[in-house]
Amino acid sequence: MGLKLVKYDKAPESGYLEYINEWEVSGEVIVPMASSRKDANFQELLTRWATDETNEVYKKGFVPSTLYFLVHKKKVLGAIHFRHELNDDLLCRGGHIGYGIRSSERGNGYATKMLTMLLDLVREKGYKKILITCDERNIASAKTIENASGIFCDKTEIEGEITLRYWINLDS
Template sequence: MYSEDTEDKITNLSFVPHSTYWFIDKYSKKVIGAVNIRHKLNAKLLNCDGHIGYGIRPSERRKGYASILLALTLEITKKMGLNKVLLVCDNGNIASKKTIINNGGQFESEYIEECGNVVCRFWI
């Protein structure tokens, strides 16, 4: 995985220090997915987004890559000193729920966003 660490200098409260990693096939060099690790949480992230946000390219979904990416990410968060991390997914995103649970996610609660979308909050 490739990392690009950033420390946002923007004063907007929705930004926190974060690191982005790219999940790349070592042979074809094709991007399979990406993950963003937020080093700390603000109020919005605590409710709606969590410490970790990840995605897999649509053509590479349903191949187990999300579970691998999340497992690798959890190793990185431990090295960063984040011993407990929050993951959030849309209530209807069954694949993401399974990925989080299969990596040790413990359901805590649902949160209703301003737009009415319901998200599920898990701690690992």
């Protein structure tokens, strides 16, 4: 299949720009939000994403995280954001992982493949248990999580939004 999960600093700039342009033109909320460009050029994004991996982000109320892209040849198909730890907000909604596939590539199993690849990577880093969540209405995401051995835990409701919470055990 030729799919690779690459850390942000190995993503092809042209592939990223094509990917993010598709998201922006669609008008959809960019998922994961960490992959959005927010009027920054690619070099500025690389710097921001590198900072996101450090303790500097605690000052903004975030946790250290790493952004990865699913790439085929030089085309960026999707992005997945791994949060190294959970704070109170991420424990209720957000979890360790947020991911999204560009609209033109959905329905091809890429989300499941990308999530599985990331879980293999974080298992190698010593993580034993990962929390992953999705909006109650996002049936495709719930199926992706379940396909990756996610075990439904419960639902949380914050400001009328219902979030499904799943745990994935990485010990097995």
